[in-house]
Amino acid sequence: MPPDSREDGLSGRIVISVDAMGGDRGPAAVIGGLTEAAKRIPDVDFILHGPEEELTRLLAKRADIAARCTIRHASGVVTMEDKPGQVMRHGGDTSMWSAIESVREHEATVAVSCGNTGALMALSVIRLRKLPGVNRPAIACLWPSRNPGGFNVMLDVGADIKADAPDLLQFALMGTSYARNGLGLARPRVGLLNVGTEDHKGRAELKAAHELIEASAGIGQFDYVGFVEGGDLPSARVDVIVTDGFTGNVALKTGEGTARLVGDFLREAFNASFLSKIAAVLALGSLKRLQARIDPRRVNGGVFLGLNGTIVKSHGSADATGVAAAIELAYRLAKSGFQERLAARVASAAQAGQDAAQGGEEDGTSE
Amino acid sequence: MPPDSREDGLSGRIVISVDAMGGDRGPAAVIGGLTEAAKRIPDVDFILHGPEEELTRLLAKRADIAARCTIRHASGVVTMEDKPGQVMRHGGDTSMWSAIESVREHEATVAVSCGNTGALMALSVIRLRKLPGVNRPAIACLWPSRNPGGFNVMLDVGADIKADAPDLLQFALMGTSYARNGLGLARPRVGLLNVGTEDHKGRAELKAAHELIEASAGIGQFDYVGFVEGGDLPSARVDVIVTDGFTGNVALKTGEGTARLVGDFLREAFNASFLSKIAAVLALGSLKRLQARIDPRRVNGGVFLGLNGTIVKSHGSADATGVAAAIELAYRLAKSGFQERLAARVASAAQAGQDAAQGGEEDGTSE
Structure with a gap:
């Protein structure tokens, strides 16, 4: 397979896990962004994490998009002031934790959150674990x-x-x-x-x-x-x-x-x-x-690399346009099979590095 | 003396040492900037360092400014590619070295150069030495x-x-x-x-x-x-x-x-x-x-702090407007007695820090 190939045999619809809470503008902005993105991308569905009652009420006004969303109830919210350590110990009921869990359980390919960056990275590392061969994840x-x-x-x-x-x-x-x-x-x-x-x-x-x-x-x-x-x-x-x-x-x-x-x-x-x-x-x-x-807002979306799963961190202050950009980035990465390609790349580079250290040099496999 | 006092008893004309060489646009841009600045500042004179013949020729067209310039001959030029170590060992004949020397000999209060930053800092440290109490100079x-x-x-x-x-x-x-x-x-x-x-x-x-x-x-x-x-x-x-x-x-x-x-x-x-x-x-x-x-160009002029003398580093690519801005900054600092105030501040803070470490806290002297 050529290294720049975008076709990778993935079929079916892409599922993106979305943390509805924790952004400065609340779940309405997140659902607004999700609606914008969904209009442009026909083959994407969402798992939406947050307080069920509130999310159901917000989605009630948008029947078209509601049909493509599964709500996953989570009563807790990680705030911008929460310390990563606290969230790691006591954050099991939060929408952020739940959003990462959907990637961990392979229900979704990528998760998107507007929440607290430190907490999101800490939770992602303990729940998804680092990719074999990666010492330090990066954004x-x-x-x-x-x-x-x-x-x-x-x-x-x-x-x-x-x-x-x-x-x-x-x-x-x-x-x-x-x-x-x-x-x-x-x-x-x-x-x-x-x-x-x-x-x-x-x-x-x-x-x-x-x-x-x-x-x-x-x-x-x-x-x-x-x-x-x-x-x-x-x-x-x-x-x-x-x-x-x-x-x-x-x-x-x-x-x-x-x-x-x-x-x-x-x-x-x-x-x-x-x-x-x-x-x-x-x-x-x-x-x-x-x-x-x-x-x-157009470049909205820091991507966490080096974990067993891809997380897109949207700006905390993102409005609907910003959230839509983050979701479209998540979609593009999911569609390209990025996670598997990255894992293969890191593994083959580690292998090739070992080979090179033994005196030979070898071309890596395609990504 | 109140700490924000601008009046400090300094009198007479301010002398600024100017490295005419080493900038990307050559000595003509430097002399252009010097002329611009001199028009706006009546009480400043210059010591101009570089090849005498070339500088004399450039100044010949500007009789008004020539009267306020003393040319100090230096045949060598520090280029942007020169390594600081080389310049420290073999740069004695350069205009940069000579410009710093005028500050060292107290002929000028401040020196201005558009040359190689690394070489200028290295030369300034070895020729002017660090202020007592300063470990690391800064720009x-x-x-x-x-x-x-x-x-x-x-x-x-x-x-x-x-x-x-x-x-x-x-x-x-x-x-x-x-x-x-x-x-x-x-x-x-x-x-x-x-x-x-x-x-x-x-x-x-x-x-x-x-x-x-x-x-x-x-x-x-x-x-x-x-x-x-x-x-x-x-x-x-x-x-x-x-x-x-x-x-x-x-x-x-x-x-x-x-x-x-x-x-x-x-x-x-x-x-x-x-x-x-x-x-x-x-x-x-x-x-x-x-x-x-x-x-x-308006903010042109990085100032070297923490040495026995003040050096203003102009952008290498500065044109006449940029050089003029650097010279006006040098003038402002010279006029305010900045060097003596900074030295007193660092010394009194070191002293006060020692006092504080011994249990008391004391207000520093004004700067």
């Missing part, structure tokens, strides 16, 4: 870029606060697998985030990772472009940016904050004078397209 | 913000690739000193960059720094707002953002890259249709003001 995000597809992948953006060289190599393998199946790139280009592009720059673990990733490019069927800098995150010379979860999280939030700042300044500029207000009306179509290009 | 940058003054301070953005808790405390002290003298803030608010705002988040050294900085807020005469995230860099709830040089460098370049991406998308949007082109003409004034607000 991958999409980043608006100058590439033809419009997005780059960056990971880890916050699953953990550190990563050593072998972890960073696994991030490269998992990130390329995501780029193949989520963005349709046959041979992704990988860069390692650093404070300069010269080989001698950066921390010791980055120099070690630099060599490890370079040596694994053949086996992993990706191209390694070497070190990249913060300014390269939207660059067209790279598709997958690898970094530790601390740096990635700061970069992600810095980028979002900067885009928001420029957007606010732009709005002020158009409100500054009579002429500029007329200009805003004339340019409305173009400005709307611009807004869509940098709209964080 | 501070200005960040466009929603605060009334329009800027926040972030440090370290790349002097070093790591920082432990006592280093981060020193960054807080040096950053507040810079905010007082560079931005005129009487009591700056300090935040520590992390992946979340809850006390339990982040790496061990960040938790330790969190407690150290909190305990030093009284002595250091700043307010500590606790952990901040990447999205808070332009926030109005903080003035000085403290982080290690690896994270700060990635954040700085990510922010610049994002602003550039949005700017490019905006230009494309205005070129998309006939109507949007008309709109661009109508909104020209407002858009130019917007551009000025986010123009990286």
Whole structure:
């Protein structure tokens, strides 16, 4: 099977597990997003987790979508303030736990939640367990870029606060697998985030990772472009940016904050004078397209990689449009058979790495 | 003397040492910037370092400014590709070395260079030496913000690739000193960059720094707002953002890259249709003001803190406008007596910290 093949023999309808609770805008926004996504995707059904009475009432207004939803009752809600440890010990009755359980029981291929990231990652790790061969799971995000597809992948953006060289190599393998199946790139280009592009720059673990990733490019069927800098995150010379979860999280939030700042300044500029207000009306179509290009809701969905099951984390503040984007991403990954391909990729890379260490080098199996 | 006093008894003209070479646009851009700045600042003179013949020729066209410049001949140039170690060993004949020497010899108060950052920092450390009490120098940058003054301070953005808790405390002290003298803030608010705002988040050294900085807020005469995230860099709830040089460098370049991406998308949007082109003409004034607000040239100038002398690092790609901004920043710092105030602040904080460790807490002297 060619590595970029999207056809994988999966048939039948895709089932997505959805945590209806825990987002800032409550279950109505989640059901709104689910409805938007369902209109565009005919072959998807949902298992919806949360308080049965409330969800039944919200779905009562939408007979078309209700027919495609199974409600799974869960009375508890994980709040944004809950500590991951508490949720792991006492969260058995929550909608978040229940949503993950549907993936664990193979009732659904992917789960989507707008809830507390730390709790969602902690629960996902203890309930789904790490994939064989993976030391540290990662959260991958999409980043608006100058590439033809419009997005780059960056990971880890916050699953953990550190990563050593072998972890960073696994991030490269998992990130390329995501780029193949989520963005349709046959041979992704990988860069390692650093404070300069010269080989001698950066921390010791980055120099070690630099060599490890370079040596694994053949086996992993990706191209390694070497070190990249913060300014390269939207660059067209790279598709997958690898970094530790601390740096990635700061970069992600810095980028979002900067885009928001420029957007606010732009709005002020158009409100500054009579002429500029007329200009805003004339340019409305173009400005709307611009807004869509940098709209964080369009890239909504951090994907948890490295577990026995795929979890899509939607922004806590996501509205219906944001939730719909996260659900469509979950659908795309489920449809491509991403989870099985990623598992095979990690396993074969570990095997190939062992073979290479024994002196030979072997092409990995397709993903 | 009150801590926010700008009047400090310094009199006479300010002398700034300028490295004419090493920038991407050559000495003409540097002399252009120097001319722009000199027009706006009557009480500044320059020592200009570089090849005498070339500089004399460039200055010949500008008699007004030539009278305020002393040329100091240096035949060598530090290129962007030169390794800091090489420059430290063999860079004695370079304009960069010579520019630092003028500060070392107290001929000039501040030096400005557009050259290679790594080499400039390495040379500055060996020639000027670290301030007593400072373990790790830092580079501070200005960040466009929603605060009334329009800027926040972030440090370290790349002097070093790591920082432990006592280093981060020193960054807080040096950053507040810079905010007082560079931005005129009487009591700056300090935040520590992390992946979340809850006390339990982040790496061990960040938790330790969190407690150290909190305990030093009284002595250091700043307010500590606790952990901040990447999205808070332009926030109005903080003035000085403290982080290690690896994270700060990635954040700085990510922010610049994002602003550039949005700017490019905006230009494309205005070129998309006939109507949007008309709109661009109508909104020209407002858009130019917007551009000025986010123009990286306006915030040009990373300041090296923690040495026996102040160095302003201009962007390598700075044009005349960028160089002028760096020179005006250097002038503001020189005029305020920043270097002496910073040295006193670091020394008194170290002393006060020792006193506090012995059980008492004492208000530091003004800066």
